[in-house]
Amino acid sequence: MKYTPDHEWLRVETDGTVTIGITHHAQDALGDLVFVELPEIGKHFAKEEPACVIESVKAAGDVKMPVAGTILAVNEALVDAPEKVNEDAEGEGWFIRVKPDDIADVDGLMDEAAYKALLNE
Amino acid sequence: MTETLLHTALASLHHELGARMVPFAGYSMPVQYPAGVLKELLHTREKAGLFDVSHMGQLRLWGPDAAAALETLAPVDLVDLPVGQQRYAFFTNTTGGILDDLMITNAGDHLFVVINAACKTQDIAHLRTHIGERCRIEVLAEHALLALQGPAAATVLARLVPTADFAGWSFMTARTLLLAGVECCVTRSGYTGEDGFEISIPNSHAEQLARALLAEPEVAPVGLGARDSLRLEAGLCLYGHDIDTGTSPVEAGLLWAISKSRRVGGIREGGFPGEDRILAEIVQGTSRKRTGLVGLERTPVREGTEITNLAGEVIGKVTSGGFAPSRNGVVAMAYLPAEYTADSAEVLALVRGKPVRMQVCKMPFVPQRYYRGV
Known part of the structure; x- marks a missing residue:
């Protein structure tokens, strides 16, 4: 797993695609999610571009693209059950699967140790 | 430079309960506990929530002229307010806007007043300037305010004071109860739309009472996050958002709170700031109104969102929403x-540039469950 300073996680799958979600810490900070808006499949996003909208009872946020890439799949289940993100942020609560423009972009992101260090700052 | 935050008498209890504290109106306040906003809100609607609202300002107005004096600042009947009765009111300004909304209780030998935290300093100055010579204004700086809200609130409180008559105690009336070994002014009222109580208690005894209430199986601690959503569901105004110096009480849909005796033809007609505008609006109506909207889609519509008609012309702005x-x-x-x-009229809310369909809905958004007596 790789992580971003915006509290997103990325998992590189065996086929070279990347699954993206928000971290346990992020869901905890946001609180109970009540709304998720997912991007269209096939849409291309630049790095840092907001790809998903996420809203809790009290806050609104987004999931920014940690790397440039094209949306291959979205977790439709979140639309009717955004609470899945709170329940299992780094598993069932994934948001999007992406084909990165350059898989090497993923390597530059934080590993788990670096992310944990960030949380402890 | 960071401003030093004030702490309520329950600060260490909040910490112990794992509350997430946020700065609010100069105080460090619990926005939520580990259960989270959603569960805390639903728990309040189902059983009972305990809220620390000690940041609110509490005052006592003393003297035989206090009620008549306070009437010069708010369009409500206080001279004839029965002992033990509580009334919702607002301070108006000279242009008919609202300076703050407040609760006033006739406590017999004084008026007990609860004002908004963010308006505290300004309200006290307003009172001292305008009626400081006509009554004595006591600021209860050493009192906490606990709200116990929800359908089980009366059952729970009755366990602590078995001798009190809860069946004969109606919404918007007050009693003096002995709680945690100290006399407390308790009103049957709140900010959630549920039956419940607000308990004014000396700081020295507040934690003991909070612990006793939390020990009851129906009671869970509830933070300000859930409190805001509860009051929104109940269609209640939040000062500084849904009402302010630019909104008149009539526009805000608060006509019900303007006593008949202060309206045109009433026995003490007018005599409050902004009376020209407010009395005229009561007769003529207003061109705009605070209106309830429900989303026809799931996209949350928050404060500040523009509302358009179906032709896309901007017709207003959301003051509270979610x-x-x-x-x-x-x-x-x-x-x-x-x-x-x-x-049921349809309008659109512009969220992130996209129109979201909404429909006009009478408030409250959830049925009120105040206790009106047997």
Whole structure:
């Protein structure tokens, strides 16, 4: 797993695609999610571009693209059950699967140790 | 430079309960506990929530002229307010806007007044300037305010004071109860739309009472996050958002709170700041009204969102809004021109540039469950 300073996680799958979600810490900070808006499949996003909208009872946020890439799949289940993100942020609560423009972009992101260090700052 | 935050008498209890504290109106306040906003809100609707609202200002106005003096600042009947009765009121300004909304209780030998935290300093100055010579203003700086809200609130409180008559105690009336070994002014009122109580208690005894209430199986601690959503669902105004110096009480849909005795033809007609505008609006109506909206989609519609008509012309702005857990949907309040406020009329909310369909809905958004007596 790789992580971003915006509290997103990325998992590189065996086929070279990347699954993206928000971290346990992020869901905890946001609180109970009540709304998720997912991007269209096939849409291309630049790095840092907001790809998903996420809203809790009290806050609104987004999931920014940690790397440039094209949306291959979205977790439709979140639309009717955004609470899945709170329940299992780094598993069932994934948001999007992406084909990165350059898989090497993923390597530059934080590993788990670096992310944990960030949380402890 | 960071401002030093004030702490309520329950600060260490909040810490112990794992509350997430946020700065609010100069105080460090619990926005939520580990259960989270959603569960805390639903728990309050189902059983009972305990809220620390000690940041609110509490005052006592003393002297035989206090009620008549306070009437010069608010369009409500206080001279004839029966002992033990509580009344919702607002301070108006000279242009008919609202300076703050407040609760006033006739406590027999004084008036007990609760004002908003963010308006405290300004309200006290306002009172001292205008009626400081006519009554004695005591600021209860060493009192906490605990709210116990929800359908089980009366059952729970009755366990602590078995001798009190809860069946004969109606919404918006007050009693003096012995709680945690100290006399407390307790009103049957709140900010959630539920039956419940607000308990004014000396700081020295507040934690003991909070612990006793939390020890009851029905009671869970509830933070300000859930409190805000509860009051939104109940269609209640939040000062500084849904009402302010630019909104008149009539526009805000608070006509019900303007006593008959202070209206045109009443026995003490007028005599409050902004009376020209307010009395005229009561007769003529207003061009815009605070209006309830429910989302026809799931997109939350928050404060500041522009509302348009179906032709896309901007007609107003959301003053409070968000997800309403009790309805499993979205609700909002906005000031809209009168022609758009018919029940079920459709309007659009512009969220991130996209129109979201909404429908006018009578408030409250959830049924009120105040206790009106047997």
